[in-house]
Amino acid sequence: MEISQFPQINPPHRLLMGPGPVNADPRVLRAMSYQLLGQYDPAMTHYMNEVMALYRGVFRSQNRWTMLIDGTSRAGIEAILLSAIRPGDKVLVPVFGRFGHLLCEIARRCRADVHTIEVPWGEVFTPDQIEDAIKRVRPRLLLTVQGDTSTTMLQPLAALGDICRRYDVLFYTDATASLGGNTLETDAWQLDAVSAGMQKCLGGPSGTSPVTLSERIVDVIRHRRRVEEGIRTEAHRDGSDEMIYSNYFDLGMIMDYWGPERLNHHTEATSALFSARECARLILQEGLDNGITRHKLHGDALLHGIQAMGLETFGDLKHKMNNVLGVVIPQGINGEQVRKLMLEDFAIEIGTSFGPLHGKIWRIGTMGYNARKDCVMTTLSALESVLNYLKFPTTQGAAMQAAWDHYCAMDRH
Amino acid sequence: MEISQFPQINPPHRLLMGPGPVNADPRVLRAMSYQLLGQYDPAMTHYMNEVMALYRGVFRSQNRWTMLIDGTSRAGIEAILLSAIRPGDKVLVPVFGRFGHLLCEIARRCRADVHTIEVPWGEVFTPDQIEDAIKRVRPRLLLTVQGDTSTTMLQPLAALGDICRRYDVLFYTDATASLGGNTLETDAWQLDAVSAGMQKCLGGPSGTSPVTLSERIVDVIRHRRRVEEGIRTEAHRDGSDEMIYSNYFDLGMIMDYWGPERLNHHTEATSALFSARECARLILQEGLDNGITRHKLHGDALLHGIQAMGLETFGDLKHKMNNVLGVVIPQGINGEQVRKLMLEDFAIEIGTSFGPLHGKIWRIGTMGYNARKDCVMTTLSALESVLNYLKFPTTQGAAMQAAWDHYCAMDRH
Numbered sequence: 138m139e140i141s142q143f144p145q146i147n148p149p150h151r152l153l154m155g156p157g158p159v160n161a162d163p164r165v166l167r168a169m170s171y172q173l174l175g176q177y178d179p180a181m182t183h184y185m186n187e188v189m190a191l192y193r194g195v196f197r198s199q200n201r202w203t204m205l206i207d208g209t210s211r212a213g214i215e216a217i218l219l220s221a222i223r224p225g226d227k228v229l230v231p232v233f234g235r236f237g238h239l240l241c242e243i244a245r246r247c248r249a250d251v252h253t254i255e256v257p258w259g260e261v262f263t264p265d266q267i268e269d270a271i272k273r274v275r276p277r278l279l280l281t282v283q284g285d286t287s288t289t290m291l292q293p294l295a296a297l298g299d300i301c302r303r304y305d306v307l308f309y310t311d312a313t314a315s316l317g318g319n320t321l322e323t324d325a326w327q328l329d330a331v332s333a334g335m336q337k338c339l340g341g342p343s344g345t346s347p348v349t350l351s352e353r354i355v356d357v358i359r360h361r362r363r364v365e366e367g368i369r370t371e372a373h374r375d376g377s378d379e380m381i382y383s384n385y386f387d388l389g390m391i392m393d394y395w396g397p398e399r400l401n402h403h404t405e406a407t408s409a410l411f412s413a414r415e416c417a418r419l420i421l422q423e424g425l426d427n428g429i430t431r432h433k434l435h436g437d438a439l440l441h442g443i444q445a446m447g448l449e450t451f452g453d454l455k456h457k458m459n460n461v462l463g464v465v466i467p468q469g470i471n472g473e474q475v476r477k478l479m480l481e482d483f484a485i486e487i488g489t490s491f492g493p494l495h496g497k498i499w500r501i502g503t504m505g506y507n508a509r510k511d512c513v514m515t516t517l518s519a520l521e522s523v524l525n526y527l528k529f530p531t532t533q534g535a536a537m538q539a540a541w542d543h544y545c546a547m548d549r550h
Numbered sequence: 551m552e553i554s555q556f557p558q559i560n561p562p563h564r565l566l567m568g569p570g571p572v573n574a575d576p577r578v579l580r581a582m583s584y585q586l587l588g589q590y591d592p593a594m595t596h597y598m599n600e601v602m603a604l605y606r607g608v609f610r611s612q613n614r615w616t617m618l619i620d621g622t623s624r625a626g627i628e629a630i631l632l633s634a635i636r637p638g639d640k641v642l643v644p645v646f647g648r649f650g651h652l653l654c655e656i657a658r659r660c661r662a663d664v665h666t667i668e669v670p671w672g673e674v675f676t677p678d679q680i681e682d683a684i685k686r687v688r689p690r691l692l693l694t695v696q697g698d699t700s701t702t703m704l705q706p707l708a709a710l711g712d713i714c715r716r717y718d719v720l721f722y723t724d725a726t727a728s729l730g731g732n733t734l735e736t737d738a739w740q741l742d743a744v745s746a747g748m749q750k751c752l753g754g755p756s757g758t759s760p761v762t763l764s765e766r767i768v769d770v771i772r773h774r775r776r777v778e779e780g781i782r783t784e785a786h787r788d789g790s791d792e793m794i795y796s797n798y799f800d801l802g803m804i805m806d807y808w809g810p811e812r813l814n815h816h817t818e819a820t821s822a823l824f825s826a827r828e829c830a831r832l833i834l835q836e837g838l839d840n841g842i843t844r845h846k847l848h849g850d851a852l853l854h855g856i857q858a859m860g861l862e863t864f865g866d867l868k869h870k871m872n873n874v875l876g877v878v879i880p881q882g883i884n885g886e887q888v889r890k891l892m893l894e895d896f897a898i899e900i901g902t903s904f905g906p907l908h909g910k911i912w913r914i915g916t917m918g919y920n921a922r923k924d925c926v927m928t929t930l931s932a933l934e935s936v937l938n939y940l941k942f943p944t945t946q947g948a949a950m951q952a953a954w955d956h957y958c959a960m961d962r963h
Contacts (some may be wrong), residue, residue: 138834149593180564193551193580208798387623
């Protein structure tokens with residue numbers, strides 16, 4: 138290996154308009170370039186406490202245990218599932234896309250007894266459908282996805298908390314793709330656990346996963362407590378319940394690290410924490426609701442533009458996430474060729490899809506730092522150019538006009 | 551919560567001379583501030599391939615499967631242990647400090663049958679001691695720590711590969727604290743798996759963990775293969791062995807993501823990958839052996855200075871890691887008061903210790919970007935000032951002169 142073949146990093150410019158990751162806010166990238174701190178430096182633990190407070194704001198929760206898991210969004214999911222599910226526990230997963238399957242997959246690795254209900258991709262569940270399944274299955278946990286980017290659908294969650302309390306079910310949602318761009322009310326909706334990711338509406342790089350835990354689920358986790366040898370003292374007592382089958386994802390240990398005892402566990406990923414702090418700070422500075430409105434504004438402008446281009450959209454638009462749109466690849470058009478031309482000639486990335494939708498839809502995101510008018514207009518214009526180049530006919534100017542009209546109409550509100 | 555109480559990030563200046571994290575190389579911090587790429591962008595997958603090649607150089611290995619685990623160093627440990635250990639498998643852990651206990655702890659969470667041998671903290675094992683234990687226990691895996699910062703000891707590993715082959719044992723080492731600052735020869739020593747962390751000798755922020763896997767251990771992992779629903783196709787076959795009880799740490803899936811199939815798993819932590827790439831690039835640019843020599847030079851200069859200050863060191867100096875020194879806290883001196891004065895008045899962090907050594911030794915690191923003459927001289931000078939201030943007598947100028955003498959002597963070589 139010749140080291141001179143590896144120059145300084147220099148990624149090409151890209152406008153990331155897929156289902157995420159999207160471009161990070163430059164202020165977030167800058168926050169990551171600050172020098173490190175020791176993990177027990179008072180300045181560091183102060184930043185950790187600030188991150189807890191800021192994410193309570195983002196999750197709309199008073200939960201004491203609101204913190205970061207050092208890994209990508211599925212690390213947050215797995216930490217919650219491994220810590221809450223004991224082998225043999227019954228869980229219910231309403232599956233409406235690929236990430237519902239992921240919850241099943243992770244729950245099976247936790248040796249749960251996994252039960253599912255399914256709707257066709259492009260739809261969501263009614264509360265009644267979920268309540269019926271809960272009555273039938275009697276699960277210990279309900280595992281939901283709030284926004285499944287594979288189908289672009291947003292599962293309504295507001296009514297599910299009451300149902301879960303009625304049947305004594307712990308209520309979790311994976312808000313990786315939805316948080317910050319769609320309403321999520323952790324406390325008002327009586328969620329027991331929520332996990333998120335940075336690279337979607339939160340506007341940062343993937344690599345750390347914010348989670349929040351209700352007292353109810355913390356109690357379950359505390360009953361599985363084990364403190365590792367080497368740092369264990371005589372004052373530490375084991376919990377009465379079965380241990381958690383992971384050290385890295387043991388939320389009890391992670392709480393002890395974020396809490397006043399500051400028991401050594403992992404070495405907090407300082408740069409990722411700095412980035413997560415800046416993401417939350419920028420979101421709350423804008424106002425969480427203002428940010429959600431912004432996601433809806435630009436998501437709708439994209440939708441109107443795409444429709445006026447003569448393209449069909451995917452799924453039930455009443456339940457579409459604000460931040461991503463499924464666009465049906467028209468007959469006679471090679472979807473991958475379009476993505477390649479978009480990337481190579483316009484430096485714009487749009488997404489493909491998974492499983493049953495693979496090769497059938499593109500997914501276009503408007504989220505985080507890229508939930509902006511210029512991103513929407515640039516993407517629509519480039520996509521129309523590429524489609525025209527490939528002989529797909531559109532009405533000249535109609536798509537752009539529809540987007541402009543939407544912006545004007547919203548401006549008058 | 552009033553968002554104006556959360557200003558832009560502005561960590562205080564610190565010189566981090568503890569057992570890690572240490573200050574990151576500014577070029578590494580800069581690499582993290584680059585804009586993101588989509589995870590299947592050819593520019594991104596090219597960087598992933600480059601990272602594999604660069605870490606082959608750092609690990610001194612031809613192993614194809616050399617990649618990053620998205621989490622801190624213990625994520626790398628846990629990914630290897632969870633993927634290689636089946637419930638009930640016998641493992642042998644030679645424990646010579648806190649991080650040996652951590653391997654036991656993680657192995658127990660994998661439901662291994664854990665056997666240990668121990669030496670007092672401050673010592674290491676002879677190959678014979680380990681061979682005897684292997685003969686007695688007949689483990690499937692030998693789990694070792696190369697450098698245990700809790701005791702500052704470096705376990706010699708060169709002779710263990712042959713022993714492991716002889717008894718058909720898989721050979722793993724945790725090189726979190728040692729890699730880059732001490733010799734590690736993955737292939738020559740016949741290691742089957744090694745994991746590392748960024749925040750020690752590699753000079754980056756914690757948050758991603760480089761690992762390398764031999765063909766022998768890859769074969770074990772491949773027999774446990776499962777591909778998740780939602781991206782599984784008819785061409786995918788399950789392995790014949792028991793599944794891995796984690797999705798996030800399933801090295802089979804992680805290989806499929808880093809390999810030519812690029813099967814979707816997590817969303818690679820792009821900024822962490824950029825930082826890891828820059829760390830390896832800088833190490834190989836300096837020359838891995840030159841970097842190790844540099845760690846030894848500055849580690850020894852610190853040692854000579856500390857001894858000339860009239861302080862005792864901890865543990866068997868023949869087996870000390872190059873990059874960290876245990877210093878016995880002298881009678882009548884409050885160790886925490888010294889650390890506080892160092893931090894508050896000199897902005898220098900030195901470390902405390904764990905378990906039986908808590909309150910008994912300080913740990914002073916010279917590693918990564920901080921394996922530098924100015925760091926050593928500044929730290930010695932500040933420590934002497936603080937000790938004098940607290941009425942601990944030293945011979946004026948002796949510590950600094952001893953360090954200078956060592957640098958001069960080495961310069962003449």
